[in-house]
Amino acid sequence: MQRNPISATVDFDADGVQHGFLKLPHSHDASAWGSLMIPVTVARNGDGPTALFTGGNHGDEYEGPVALFDLAATVRAEDLSGRVIIVPAMNLPAFQAGKRTSPVDGGNMNRVFPGNPVGTVTEKIADYFQRTLLPLADYVVDIHSGGKTLDFVPFCAAHVLADKAQQQRCVEAMAAFNAPYSIMLLEVDATGMYDTAAEEMGKVFISTELGGGGTARASTVAIAKRGVRNLLRHAGILEGAPEIGETVNLDMPDGRCFISSEHAGLLEPCVDLGAEVSEGDLVCKIHDPARTGVAPVIYKSPIDGVLTARHFPGLIGMGDIVAVVAVRV
Amino acid sequence: MQRNPISATVDFDADGVQHGFLKLPHSHDASAWGSLMIPVTVARNGDGPTALFTGGNHGDEYEGPVALFDLAATVRAEDLSGRVIIVPAMNLPAFQAGKRTSPVDGGNMNRVFPGNPVGTVTEKIADYFQRTLLPLADYVVDIHSGGKTLDFVPFCAAHVLADKAQQQRCVEAMAAFNAPYSIMLLEVDATGMYDTAAEEMGKVFISTELGGGGTARASTVAIAKRGVRNLLRHAGILEGAPEIGETVNLDMPDGRCFISSEHAGLLEPCVDLGAEVSEGDLVCKIHDPARTGVAPVIYKSPIDGVLTARHFPGLIGMGDIVAVVAVRV
Amino acid sequence: MQRNPISATVDFDADGVQHGFLKLPHSHDASAWGSLMIPVTVARNGDGPTALFTGGNHGDEYEGPVALFDLAATVRAEDLSGRVIIVPAMNLPAFQAGKRTSPVDGGNMNRVFPGNPVGTVTEKIADYFQRTLLPLADYVVDIHSGGKTLDFVPFCAAHVLADKAQQQRCVEAMAAFNAPYSIMLLEVDATGMYDTAAEEMGKVFISTELGGGGTARASTVAIAKRGVRNLLRHAGILEGAPEIGETVNLDMPDGRCFISSEHAGLLEPCVDLGAEVSEGDLVCKIHDPARTGVAPVIYKSPIDGVLTARHFPGLIGMGDIVAVVAVRV
Amino acid sequence: MQRNPISATVDFDADGVQHGFLKLPHSHDASAWGSLMIPVTVARNGDGPTALFTGGNHGDEYEGPVALFDLAATVRAEDLSGRVIIVPAMNLPAFQAGKRTSPVDGGNMNRVFPGNPVGTVTEKIADYFQRTLLPLADYVVDIHSGGKTLDFVPFCAAHVLADKAQQQRCVEAMAAFNAPYSIMLLEVDATGMYDTAAEEMGKVFISTELGGGGTARASTVAIAKRGVRNLLRHAGILEGAPEIGETVNLDMPDGRCFISSEHAGLLEPCVDLGAEVSEGDLVCKIHDPARTGVAPVIYKSPIDGVLTARHFPGLIGMGDIVAVVAVRV
Amino acid sequence: MQRNPISATVDFDADGVQHGFLKLPHSHDASAWGSLMIPVTVARNGDGPTALFTGGNHGDEYEGPVALFDLAATVRAEDLSGRVIIVPAMNLPAFQAGKRTSPVDGGNMNRVFPGNPVGTVTEKIADYFQRTLLPLADYVVDIHSGGKTLDFVPFCAAHVLADKAQQQRCVEAMAAFNAPYSIMLLEVDATGMYDTAAEEMGKVFISTELGGGGTARASTVAIAKRGVRNLLRHAGILEGAPEIGETVNLDMPDGRCFISSEHAGLLEPCVDLGAEVSEGDLVCKIHDPARTGVAPVIYKSPIDGVLTARHFPGLIGMGDIVAVVAVRV
Amino acid sequence: MQRNPISATVDFDADGVQHGFLKLPHSHDASAWGSLMIPVTVARNGDGPTALFTGGNHGDEYEGPVALFDLAATVRAEDLSGRVIIVPAMNLPAFQAGKRTSPVDGGNMNRVFPGNPVGTVTEKIADYFQRTLLPLADYVVDIHSGGKTLDFVPFCAAHVLADKAQQQRCVEAMAAFNAPYSIMLLEVDATGMYDTAAEEMGKVFISTELGGGGTARASTVAIAKRGVRNLLRHAGILEGAPEIGETVNLDMPDGRCFISSEHAGLLEPCVDLGAEVSEGDLVCKIHDPARTGVAPVIYKSPIDGVLTARHFPGLIGMGDIVAVVAVRV
Numbered sequence A, B, C, D, E, F: 001m002q003r004n005p006i007s008a009t010v011d012f013d014a015d016g017v018q019h020g021f022l023k024l025p026h027s028h029d030a031s032a033w034g035s036l037m038i039p040v041t042v043a044r045n046g047d048g049p050t051a052l053f054t055g056g057n058h059g060d061e062y063e064g065p066v067a068l069f070d071l072a073a074t075v076r077a078e079d080l081s082g083r084v085i086i087v088p089a090m091n092l093p094a095f096q097a098g099k100r101t102s103p104v105d106g107g108n109m110n111r112v113f114p115g116n117p118v119g120t121v122t123e124k125i126a127d128y129f130q131r132t133l134l135p136l137a138d139y140v141v142d143i144h145s146g147g148k149t150l151d152f153v154p155f156c157a158a159h160v161l162a163d164k165a166q167q168q169r170c171v172e173a174m175a176a177f178n179a180p181y182s183i184m185l186l187e188v189d190a191t192g193m194y195d196t197a198a199e200e201m202g203k204v205f206i207s208t209e210l211g212g213g214g215t216a217r218a219s220t221v222a223i224a225k226r227g228v229r230n231l232l233r234h235a236g237i238l239e240g241a242p243e244i245g246e247t248v249n250l251d252m253p254d255g256r257c258f259i260s261s262e263h264a265g266l267l268e269p270c271v272d273l274g275a276e277v278s279e280g281d282l283v284c285k286i287h288d289p290a291r292t293g294v295a296p297v298i299y300k301s302p303i304d305g306v307l308t309a310r311h312f313p314g315l316i317g318m319g320d321i322v323a324v325v326a327v328r329v
Helices: A063-074 A092-097 A121-136 A164-177 A194-200 A218-234 B063-074 B092-097 B121-136 B164-177 B194-200 B218-234 C063-074 C092-097 C121-136 C164-177 C194-200 C218-234 D063-074 D092-097 D121-136 D164-177 D194-200 D218-234 E063-074 E092-097 E121-136 E164-177 E194-200 E218-234 F063-074 F092-097 F121-136 F164-177 F194-200 F218-234
Strands: A016-028 A031-045 A050-054 A082-087 A139-144 A150-152 A155-158 A181-184 A204-209 A248-251 A258-260 A265-269 A282-287 A297-300 A305-311 A321-328 B016-028 B031-045 B050-054 B082-087 B139-144 B150-152 B155-158 B181-184 B204-209 B248-251 B258-260 B265-269 B282-287 B297-300 B305-311 B321-328 C016-028 C031-045 C050-054 C082-087 C139-144 C150-152 C155-158 C181-184 C204-209 C248-251 C258-260 C265-269 C282-287 C297-300 C305-311 C321-328 D016-028 D031-045 D050-054 D082-087 D139-144 D150-152 D155-158 D181-184 D204-209 D248-251 D258-260 D265-269 D282-287 D297-300 D305-311 D321-328 E016-028 E031-045 E050-054 E082-087 E139-144 E150-152 E155-158 E181-184 E204-209 E248-251 E258-260 E265-269 E282-287 E297-300 E305-311 E321-328 F016-028 F031-045 F050-054 F082-087 F139-144 F150-152 F155-158 F181-184 F204-209 F248-251 F258-260 F265-269 F282-287 F297-300 F305-311 F321-328
Touching: A016 A121, A031 A063, A031 A092, A050 A063, A050 A121, A050 A218, A063 A082, A063 A139, A063 A218, A063 B265, A063 B282, A082 A121, A121 A194, A139 A164, A139 A194, A139 A218, A155 A164, A164 A181, A164 A204, A164 A218, A194 A204, A204 A218, A218 B265, A248 A305, A265 B063, A265 B218, A282 A321, A282 B063, B016 B121, B031 B063, B031 B092, B050 B063, B050 B121, B050 B218, B063 B082, B063 B139, B063 B218, B082 B121, B121 B194, B139 B164, B139 B194, B139 B218, B155 B164, B164 B181, B164 B204, B164 B218, B194 B204, B204 B218, B248 B305, B282 B321, C016 C121, C031 C063, C031 C092, C050 C063, C050 C121, C050 C218, C063 C082, C063 C139, C063 C218, C063 D265, C063 D282, C082 C121, C121 C194, C139 C164, C139 C194, C139 C218, C155 C164, C164 C181, C164 C204, C164 C218, C194 C204, C204 C218, C218 D265, C248 C305, C265 D063, C265 D218, C282 C321, C282 D063, D016 D121, D031 D063, D031 D092, D050 D063, D050 D121, D050 D218, D063 D082, D063 D139, D063 D218, D082 D121, D121 D194, D139 D164, D139 D194, D139 D218, D155 D164, D164 D181, D164 D204, D164 D218, D194 D204, D204 D218, D248 D305, D282 D321, E016 E121, E031 E063, E031 E092, E050 E063, E050 E121, E050 E218, E063 E082, E063 E139, E063 E218, E063 F265, E063 F282, E082 E121, E121 E194, E139 E164, E139 E194, E139 E218, E155 E164, E164 E181, E164 E204, E164 E218, E194 E204, E204 E218, E218 F265, E248 E305, E265 F063, E265 F218, E282 E321, E282 F063, F016 F121, F031 F063, F031 F092, F050 F063, F050 F121, F050 F218, F063 F082, F063 F139, F063 F218, F082 F121, F121 F194, F139 F164, F139 F194, F139 F218, F155 F164, F164 F181, F164 F204, F164 F218, F194 F204, F204 F218, F248 F305, F282 F321
Parallel strands: A050 A082, A050 A139, A139 A204, A155 A181, A181 A248, B050 B082, B050 B139, B139 B204, B155 B181, B181 B248, C050 C082, C050 C139, C139 C204, C155 C181, C181 C248, D050 D082, D050 D139, D139 D204, D155 D181, D181 D248, E050 E082, E050 E139, E139 E204, E155 E181, E181 E248, F050 F082, F050 F139, F139 F204, F155 F181, F181 F248
Antiparallel strands: A016 A031, A031 A082, A150 A305, A155 A204, A248 A321, A258 A321, A265 A282, A282 A297, A305 A321, B016 B031, B031 B082, B150 B305, B155 B204, B248 B321, B258 B321, B265 B282, B282 B297, B305 B321, C016 C031, C031 C082, C150 C305, C155 C204, C248 C321, C258 C321, C265 C282, C282 C297, C305 C321, D016 D031, D031 D082, D150 D305, D155 D204, D248 D321, D258 D321, D265 D282, D282 D297, D305 D321, E016 E031, E031 E082, E150 E305, E155 E204, E248 E321, E258 E321, E265 E282, E282 E297, E305 E321, F016 F031, F031 F082, F150 F305, F155 F204, F248 F321, F258 F321, F265 F282, F282 F297, F305 F321
């Protein structure tokens, strides 16, 4: 396997707080000898577990970057037992552009793992996480939100894993994060995900969806900040116990949770996030945007549950997920 | 003044419900003999006042189009006394593209009034409203939301006018619309606005901001639908009295209401829409997105009031409005 | 009125054949001190009438440029009595890009007359024709075809004019051009057309539509070449009589000639150009391109006549002209 | 080999007519949880052979989609013995954009076989045909036309194959399709073609080129519709014998059939499609589009034959095929 | 005349050094309530003359912005007698994009004077200079370089003016600036220039061209910095006499100074900037970039003089200025 | 390994001078049956060594193409002993676009070796050099310059190689080329380079950097032309000895030679190319382009040496190389 071209300007083994960059050479039309400079902070105080935090896996999701730039600016080595590695904007070009995917190569970071050291820019970053950063970590927390095209009730998630002991550790970490909702997440397509990469290495891995629409709110930023510190306490890297409040436990038993559109048009949502819906309840209408006087198409819930996710933009395309209905546990 | 090239496929003077188009010839690379087909519905039952409803003045604002496509699909002439004209997607190319402005000519519909019959596509549409549709109307309701870059508490708005009797009629219409918030709106820049065009003709004019972010919610769609029917009842076009619930009355005494950014970066909102803020309260932080370990810049409220609007995207630019604080009356 | 910035590198008053440029200074990002160089040929032999030929008024129409680059390369001054001015690519940037309109400014040359010497690039060219070239001419021939989005039976056209003597001279020139079809053309919108500019100066003006689809055919190029020489003979600039064969005379009595689409989709033409159609005959179907199993929408001819023009691309948009049916005289 | 992510909403083994989609998950900036919905119809009546029809392999070729959306809308299961699978728009994103290749990934569907289940969108579709649909079929018919940049005499084609018995079955199917021209086609480059994939599985495979220029004509649509039904009769899926009229048999003995350009410029075609040409005959001229007064470059036919294909746009680039001359058999 | 929408965050009449912005409201797709923030510094110490310095009139010219951001960062009010107004990036959007013209509206700042308060963004900035900033100034210095497409010997320039006393003051200011070359500049096209606007108000106006190619050099930055301070001393705003070294005086007697290309291709320069050339000397060759084995086209100098400017990019277009030859005085 | 689709229209084994093309079939939206036509000249006179010259490896570097189109137009077979192969525009699409990388596929020619015969267009060209042209050559000369984003002192370069005898032959060739500077070049990243491909085959390989900024100068073109002829003499292909003048020998001992930026902004260079710098000397400043009154960031030289390369554009990004300091030998 070839060497990854990324070099870090920080020393992951040194004590103290260091701010630097993951520097990835990138020769392109606007700079023949340019580099991507992905910000990174490492804070370490002696031996102990390592927590690896990422935001900006998708570039239009903001609770993660806000909470992690904040953590990086305020973390103090003397408060730690062990190590914290913080990458607030994992897919830097996507984050800078405010887009889900990289404007450099179109790469969706969460579909290219395990990456490739001689591939695209996005694949090179993935390979660096796969072969350099993930091996350093015990706890891996990847903070997502819905981005510009989805919106979610704020949840922390774990996955059903073959190794039930590992799954249990992930569920405990999810509980410690303590978002308003906690969910056993069914992925649309798990191929190429960072989640899978971390889980296959046996790490304690949790992710989140803390809102969406391409913005952050004061309330969801607070969930992210609290969850991050809760996880550090749970891992024993920060002292003290996690602050635990109420959470709603959800499950996604099968593919019927996903309501998908077979029409393009103007979306009229009929229930809002967090609402309880029963099988057969109206979820949305899709209006023909080209002419007046036409009855809209109607979509209903196939199961009883909680409206957990929804398409965000006012227009919807054929094949888009309209909504997700998850089941209270 | 030259003839406007738009022709309507409906007869504004006929009784009954007609669905058709405002047809605007548009010769371009993809169609030498093409036309824009702007959907329009006119419903009339004998003499009586005329209400003119518009959505999609900006193409990424959705409560208006949803409520008006719905109204057009369900209105019955026999329920009316007078006339309703419905244009759910005023700036059709912008609406189809999901953008604030027209992809055809970059036109911001609400900055080009009174328009121009031999100008750009956007200016031709404006001229058609200025010289053909507005003169037909007694009540003019233009339903806005924040679009992809702003978010608002849901309000109906009137303006301070030189003609106090006209202003009073507008305020009464705003009260009848009965959004959760009602505001005497201070415009950033009133030049070229549809509002000004309607008001200068002496019309009863109200507008709204019912949410934002480039989406619609079930709750805000309900506000729009109820407000539209309330206005029709207030005007006597529909029978019965408006359904009136609580509203919060707001005022914008001067330019200090607008908090504007002098930094670009990652926006961390510190209060959410509808929150009460006091002078000096933290409103938001702006983080440097290029490196970790830097303290964010801080913005505070210059007055006491209610957080009425905010920048929506997770990234903010220099000169963007961060937030608007309005004053309870 | 300000001076037009275009300078010609040829002397329109000199005898002989000169090849040169209409040079239009154009400062832009790719050349701070650049110019557009519009090819022009002037051939003169003593006093006599002047014929002004143009192609490339729209940049994706090819019979004109082919016939006129050919004429320019082969014209001999000693064969002439009078003067020929040839501009094969009037809207040069559009012609170079193979587009109807100018990639520089979006200008549709045939909608911006009389132009503007301090306006856009397209307007400056129009102004140069309006104030410099048209005044030099007695006969004005503007060779069009359908371009990438329309296709026509090959015709030469004259317009109904208020000055019936002028109209008669135009009709005679059209007859001399002797395309397979000759038509009294009804314009969709005559505002800003080069035709109107020439006609209002009292010139003998004819135009053509000699095919379309963004290509030229050997057969239609032959029509153009023969027509151009026929016109020169008719004007007495070349010796001899026009070669006259059969032509079908068509008229367009009113707007019903234009069949326009209210649906977007996949176009299935049911009759081809030149076919005789009767009122009520099927002209085309439009299929929903998003799903199978849906019956197509059907369009019929509103009058008896000849299928004279049609939408060319396989996909059609709302508001596009599907077809034109003209009436045999 | 990994699982293909496409799922069909139809059951290929059920009797009756079903309209549905090949649903391909596609996460992108405009829809994080979106899908491509490729329309498909399957019609089955008991056991019997299977014919697989495709259009839109290249997205700017229209006879196939028109004939196949028509077939899908009118096919009746009770008329069949066996099965018909119809995919009118194989490269859906290209078809929706009216482009040869996919706007999603630039993929040319007919160059990416056998595809890749974890590759680009175009490669995923190819893999689904390779591993799911082709194995279901006995007869494979891929309807092409010239698209926006080529034009053809309308032909049905078979290839020279190593397995002469298979070749004979293909030639018989070509004869049954009975287009005005029938050709033993020499491919410019057979790597990655759908044709090759089907032939290598031993299928009876025919393709067509039924016109071009990015449009369809009533006459060429009729050829496609008749050919499709003829093939079904030939295969015994529909009752009755094919309707057989005249066809011109052509052959392409070697690479001299292709006339290729070494100049860019304005194309003047000197013969039209279907014309008989002799070795040395003028085929086209290429004019310098930058200046007048320059003699054009001349291209001549290297062999005797029929002008079978030609470059369509009015401008031609260096290296473009100007024309194809095939030989009457 | 309507009010200009720009507001300054600095007080031009206050003593001391202030750094702020010219704030121009700009509603667009990426920010409904956005503004352009054009940096400005004003430094004042009591009464006295005012010098107005601008850079970034064209956004890809760098000596001006570098010298003026430096001046703004280092100017001390106590060193002044009078006032200095510094706008280092006049066409801010162009400067941010590194382009000659504005990416917002395509505006070339130096072609839109006197501007328009309700026009495009570029026109609004021009109007603000025309009606607000120029009237405050006695000395106006606009620092240009060649930008990405031109390169110059470093000169300071004055124009031939009708008012010979004003011309003399400008020539004295040019001499005080003391660039290596001083030139009486002949403009290609003076319409819409900032220069003309300032000169028509009777101001002492000088401009420069200090290099080019879209870069700055240490040597040319030094010329700019020294020239700016020399001008302030000349005006009496800074104490002391200008530092005066050698300068070469040049004149441009007529249009023959400009050598313009009638060919597109690969440019081979045969003399470098500053070289002495004689009439008939080879200035450059243009190679056909499409094929080898073709002799290049040759351009020669029409006069004796100094190579003062040249086309910078390696490729050249038809109509581009190849070079300028000015005459030693 | 699959066959490369490129065919040459010249015969590399024939005596005499031939001008032709490397023809690469390329099916795309603008030409279904198109080809890239890469100009090539081969000149041969009997047996003897072969020199392979390339320019346009990066499309915005001009000394190579100018010198090589010139060489191709003037080379005479009778002057040679052996063979010269000349490809002046190796990455033709990039060269035509004036860009470093290919507009077709984004390919950076010097990062994709050894290429791929079924890959992208750029990879196909690389594969053709790897498997067809390089094996024909004894001497390989790849003429680079800095392109639009870098500028260099004019040097010829060799690399440190494992095979010291081969390295010595390369150093001798570099000395024969005799540019003003001669350097043992340390590559930022040697993966995928043409250099490495040639060196691994044991060829005598030299490259150059002869200037930059996206232009050529008379002086640097002269260096390229002389160097090319010097190399041919050194190889014994042309008669006579190389013309040898002075050269400055440079070395790059380690990575400290590269000064890289951690800030984006307006670049103020403080020393020019060729200057002697000492450790700690100021090399450049970077100004904040968003506001005045802020002190610039400062970059200093980490070693003693000669300023050998620098970032060219006036704006600089994070991670860009600011400058290279090499050490005199």
